[in-house]
Amino acid sequence: MLMRILRTEGIKFRRAPVWAAFLLLPVLPAVLGTGNYLANLGVLPNQWYSLWTQHTLFSSYFFLPALLGVFCSWEWYLEHSGHNMHALLSFPAPPWALCLGKLLPALGISFLSQAVTGGLFLLSGSLIGLTDPVPPELPEWLVCGALGGMAVCAVQLSLSLLLRSFAVPVALALLGSIAGLMLTAQGLGLYFPYSLLALGMRANNPSMELDIRVLVVSSLVYTLLFTLLSIRLLSGRDAPAE
Amino acid sequence: MKNLKLEFFKCRRRGVLPVCLGLLAAQFVWMGVFLAREESPAPDGWKLLLYNLPLVDAILLPLTAAVLASRSGETEHKGSALKLLETMATPGQLYAAKFFWGALVLAGVLLVRSAAFMLLGFELGYGQPPFLRWAAFTLLSWVVSLVLYALQQGLSLRFANQAPALIAGLSGSFLGLLSLLFPLGVQRCLPWGYYGLMLLVRMEWDPVTRATSFFWREPEALDLGLLCLWGGLFLLAGRALFVKKEV
Known part of the structure; x- marks a missing residue:
């Protein structure tokens, strides 16, 4: 069942260029971050580690969570357009499968954005001739970032399903990210979904001691909680006549 | 005028007010937390x-x-x-009505924002607000936001899928922030960087005494001119794309 739904979602994604944003837009923080690193070599002595702080500066706090929000908005926008919600709700599939059909592609996009970020980081470091070995923690940063992104996607999918708007959930993602930044500064970041992505990536602080178990559990709990909320919302939903 | 009034009717219950209140709340909390940490530098508070x-x-x-x-x-x-609307008003009139709607909403939000922050500063003991500077600041933020609104309106009306418009807005937020770290030449090439170029205050940091001082400044005439140019470009391009669009 789930495989058939995922295949159907795949057909909806065909020729839709939204995923391209996740391939192309990480170039911005990479280029600007590398430029900033080269301009401040005097105060950034730790080669790859310093370059990582510049690549993830701001992007993981504000940019990536809201960008994931755009993807989630788009996924539900398809169903909210025209009479597609009627078709979706009359589809012989349980709501949990329909919600997972939205969450799993978003999770894929979260991993894709981290893979691209990692790839661009390695490329930038090689191009500017960093001589130290590549940080062995890089895969961990990226996987933890993607898991944090998964929690953001679950929250955003619930918001987009509930609000039936494209733009408002994206604005909420930005507001959530700002709140996340403040809570991270208070040491509560691991308990707030929008902080998990930046914390997982160790943005701005690659030497941060982080309890990965808490991060993974927190990401999974938020994902589960908000996916259950989406299932609940979809189960009790009447398709609006738009 | 009638078209403009209709725009306000159309946007009832579309979450416009919560979005504006959310922006104000975010700015207020952010700056409130920031200012609460400062050691009440009363003479430089407004700066x-x-x-x-x-x-x-x-x-x-x-x-x-x-x-x-x-x-x-x-x-x-x-x-x-759009098909029905364009039988009653020209696409150009619709485009203008939507632009003026955005201009009025942004003006309302930024006026409330300025009033709230003046009140906050007064409560924090910064003294009498420099009203003229605040008026100039409100006007400049409004003009920069309006230029960006012109770009966004063009994208939102051109594409039914709102993803490109939102991605442009998000990238703009990101570029606008990062452009503040870059040289003037780069900032001028990015319409989102003009919030930094329109600053009314400049900061100087003395590496010896580690003291920070703030001074009033005026935006450069070149930057004001370039901002108008960006606005004109976005308006004309967005309007042309909308007017020629088949509905």
Whole structure:
């Protein structure tokens, strides 16, 4: 069942260029971050580690969570357009499968954005001739970032399903990210979904001691909680006549 | 005028007010937390506020402009209303009505924002607000936001799918913030970087005494001219794309 739904979602994604944003837009923080690193070599002595702080500066706090929000908005926008919600709700599939059909592609996009970020980081470091070995923690940063992104996607999918708007959930993602930044500064970041992505990536602080178990559990709990909320919302939903 | 009034009717219950209140709340909390940490530098308080507020603007206002334009444009796409609308008003008139709607909403939000922050500064003991500077700051933030709104309106009306418009707004928020770290030449090439170029305060940091001082400044005439140029470009291009669009 789930495989058939995922295949159907795949057909909806065909020729839709939204995923391209996740391939192309990480170039911005990479280029600007590398430029900033080269301009401040005097105060950034730790080669790859310093370059990582510049690549993830701001992007993981504000940019990536809201960008994931755009993807989630788009996924539900398809169903909210025209009479597609009627078709979706009359589809012989349980709501949990329909919600997972939205969450799993978003999770894929979260991993894709981290893979691209990692790839661009390695490329930038090689191009500017960093001589130290590549940080062995890089895969961990990226996987933890993607898991944090998964929690953001679950929250955003619930918001987009509930609000039936494209733009408002994206604005909420930005507001959530700002709140996340403040809570991270208070040491509560691991308990707030929008902080998990930046914390997982160790943005701005690659030497941060982080309890990965808490991060993974927190990401999974938020994902589960908000996916259950989406299932609940979809189960009790009447398709609006738009 | 009638078209403009209709735009306000169309946007009832479309979450415009919560978006505006969310922006104000985010700015207020952000700056409130920031100012609460400062050691009440009373003589420089207003300068500190007017130096930091545009930096928060650079993050929040590009996306706010994108969201407002998207809410206004999406309503026509969702209701497939453009074909009927264009039998009653020319596309140019519709485009202008939507632009003026955005201009009024942004003006309202920024006026409330300025009044709230003046009150906050007064409560924090900064003394009498420099009203003229605040008026200039409000006007300049409004003009920069309006230029970005013109870009966003063009995208939101051109594409039924709001993803490109929102991605442009988000990228703008990001570029606007990062452009503040880059040389003037780069900032001038990015319409989102003008919040930084329009700053009314400059900061000087003395590496020996580690003291920070703030001074009033005026935006350069070149930057004001370039900002108008960007606005004109976005308006004309967006209007042309909308007017020629088959509905």
